[in-house]
Amino acid sequence: MNIHTAMRQWPAEGLTRVPYWVYSDRALYDEEQERIFRGDTWTFLCMEAELPAPGSFRASNLGDMPVVVTRDANGGVHAFENRCAHRGSLLCLKERGEAREIVCVYHNWTYDLTGRLTGVAFRRGIAGKGGMPSDCKPEEHAPRQLRIALFAGLVFGTLGRNTPPLEQYLGADHVARIRRVMRAPARVIGGYSQIIPSNWKLYIENVKDSYHASLLHMFFTTFRLNRLSQKGGLVVSERGGNHISYSMTQDVAGKEYEQAGLRSANEAYALEAPDMLLKSVDEFGDGIGLQILTVFPGFVLQQIRNCLAVRRVVPRGLNKTELAWTCFGFTTDDETLAELRLRQANLIGPAGFISMEDGAAAGFVQRGVAGAPDALSLVEMGGSGTASEESRVSEAAVRGFWKDYRRHMGL
Amino acid sequence: MNLEHVARIADLNARYADAIDADRLEAWPDFFLDDGRYRITTAENVAQGLPLSLIYAASRAMLRDRVRALREANVYEAQSYRHVLGAPLIANVETGGLRARTSFMVARVMRTGETMLFATGYYDDRVVLDAADGARFAEKTVILDSRQIDTLLAIPL
Numbered sequence: 190m191n192i193h194t195a196m197r198q199w200p201a202e203g204l205t206r207v208p209y210w211v212y213s214d215r216a217l218y219d220e221e222q223e224r225i226f227r228g229d230t231w232t233f234l235c236m237e238a239e240l241p242a243p244g245s246f247r248a249s250n251l252g253d254m255p256v257v258v259t260r261d262a263n264g265g266v267h268a269f270e271n272r273c274a275h276r277g278s279l280l281c282l283k284e285r286g287e288a289r290e291i292v293c294v295y296h297n298w299t300y301d302l303t304g305r306l307t308g309v310a311f312r313r314g315i316a317g318k319g320g321m322p323s324d325c326k327p328e329e330h331a332p333r334q335l336r337i338a339l340f341a342g343l344v345f346g347t348l349g350r351n352t353p354p355l356e357q358y359l360g361a362d363h364v365a366r367i368r369r370v371m372r373a374p375a376r377v378i379g380g381y382s383q384i385i386p387s388n389w390k391l392y393i394e395n396v397k398d399s400y401h402a403s404l405l406h407m408f409f410t411t412f413r414l415n416r417l418s419q420k421g422g423l424v425v426s427e428r429g430g431n432h433i434s435y436s437m438t439q440d441v442a443g444k445e446y447e448q449a450g451l452r453s454a455n456e457a458y459a460l461e462a463p464d465m466l467l468k469s470v471d472e473f474g475d476g477i478g479l480q481i482l483t484v485f486p487g488f489v490l491q492q493i494r495n496c497l498a499v500r501r502v503v504p505r506g507l508n509k510t511e512l513a514w515t516c517f518g519f520t521t522d523d524e525t526l527a528e529l530r531l532r533q534a535n536l537i538g539p540a541g542f543i544s545m546e547d548g549a550a551a552g553f554v555q556r557g558v559a560g561a562p563d564a565l566s567l568v569e570m571g572g573s574g575t576a577s578e579e580s581r582v583s584e585a586a587v588r589g590f591w592k593d594y595r596r597h598m599g600l
Numbered sequence: 601m602n603l604e605h606v607a608r609i610a611d612l613n614a615r616y617a618d619a620i621d622a623d624r625l626e627a628w629p630d631f632f633l634d635d636g637r638y639r640i641t642t643a644e645n646v647a648q649g650l651p652l653s654l655i656y657a658a659s660r661a662m663l664r665d666r667v668r669a670l671r672e673a674n675v676y677e678a679q680s681y682r683h684v685l686g687a688p689l690i691a692n693v694e695t696g697g698l699r700a701r702t703s704f705m706v707a708r709v710m711r712t713g714e715t716m717l718f719a720t721g722y723y724d725d726r727v728v729l730d731a732a733d734g735a736r737f738a739e740k741t742v743i744l745d746s747r748q749i750d751t752l753l754a755i756p757l
């Protein structure tokens with residue numbers, strides 16, 4: 190425990206309480222970058238499909254830290270810090286592209302696609318004058334290399350020396366549930382970013398909160414995409430930080446919402462052209478219509494019927510988070526399935542019928558707790574534990590996140 | 601250049617933007633043909649030839665459904681837009697309509713009074729001038745210059 194965390198005490202109640210200073214403390218934010226994002230965790234960087242050919246590169250992030258992901262001439266995938274060994278300029282100034290080498294624009298130092306420094310302009314000076322002393326070893330200042338793991342078409346990276354092997358870090362449930370979605374070679378169909386006006390952890394809590402889904406998002410409930418009365422379940426990993434929430438497409442004919450008279454049970458609300466939007470096929474053959482999967486700290490894999498996406502949660506400051514969405518299908522998709530994915534994409538993203546509220550909700554909390562750093566949130570739906578369960582009227586996955594978070598932060 | 605075409609497309613877009621800015625969203629689908637298409641995407645997706653949209657409607661009924669969802673289902677903080685439109689650039693006359701591009705900037709005003717430049721980009725329109733009741737969009741593609749959307753995009757652009 191360092192000086193900073195020693196000043197902060199987690200409430201005695203444990204995982205059922207979260208102190209609001211975790212969303213507003215600048216020093217804590219910086220420490221998270223070091224202990225979590227640059228620590229012993231795996232961060233999702235991009236899809237392998239985004240690196241289609243030798244020489245492909247893609248800009249990404251390890252928390253605050255900019256990184257470049259590349260595919261070398263032999264097809265190997267690498268990732269390294271997007272920071273020049275010389276005086277720290279960004280090396281790669283494009284989101285994506287193809288290159289044979291990477292050249293820093295500032296003073297033209299060059300790197301190969303593995304991130305190795307290969308050239309220093311005017312290293313020996315010109316005509317015997319200027320240049321760098323012969324005992325200077327710029328290669329020793331090269332950008333940090335990430336350890337890379339490829340899994341089911343997804344590229345993960347870590348800087349931590351003690352990060353467990355990826356499949357062990359994911360756990361058997363997540364390995365199976367990721368493979369389930371990534372059933373064929375992926376093909377990216379597009380993307381966008383949503384800027385969330387809150388600390389990154391408020392968005393993470395939202396995505397792990399299976400309790401809010403059919404209460405905040407009325408569209409979801411009315412069209413029976415995900416009622417809490419639909420058969421499904423909640424899986425929380427051993428360490429708590431990874432979760433899966435899923436539900437079957439078939440409703441078990443529950444009328445719980447109507448009886449409780451909640452806002453989201455407005456049966457009078459009907460669409461004129463629901464099929465144009467919601468028509469779907471059971472491409473996975475298991476009747477699961479919705480599966481939201483997270484991996485600590487900031488990866489989301491989403492299957493909502495045929496609408497598939499990966500989301501990267503990138504902290505952009507204490508109360509600003511970029512949610513980078515990449516939607517995909519498979520190279521095996523026929524025209525009909527490709528069109529279904531595009532139509533169902535109306536459900537997701539910043540304009541999504543069932544997700545537009547999420548970014549705002551995280552922002553409402555950020556604003557709501559502004560004057561109450563020492564007050565505590567109440568996280569007791571489903572008890573106080575973090576075990577997997579059948580009921581999604583539960584905050585077990587939110588508690589699981591805090592369990593893992595506290596372990597990494599020593600809080 | 602046909603000045604009458606320019607004027608009629610400018611007028612259509614001006615009335616379209618006014619309906620949105622004045623919160624007459626129920627009138628918004630009526631600027632389209634029955635099988636009109638409406639899409640919002642980003643310049644980045646267009647440049648890569650990727651088909652994903654933020655909003656994709658393939659008929660006027662789907663537009664009415666979106667308005668209904670905004671009015672009755674979706675939850676968002678009170679806000680309004682102010683569109684500022686550029687002059688239409690007629691690309692070409694195609695069978696089935698005129699193709700025109702119109703730049704836009706949209707400011708978003710929140711209930712708190714906070715005002716921001718929310719979106720810039722252009723409309724790529726296919727307009728039928730002589731539909732049964734005047735000019736209508738056969739197709740309107742909203743192409744955003746930036747890939748970033750602040751918080752949410754509830755009201756259409």
Ligand code: FES
Nearest residue numbers: 273275276293296
């Ligand atoms: S900072 Fe990169 S070459 Fe000088």
Ligand SMILES: [Fe+2]
Nearest residue numbers: 402406544547
């Ligand atoms: Fe949500």
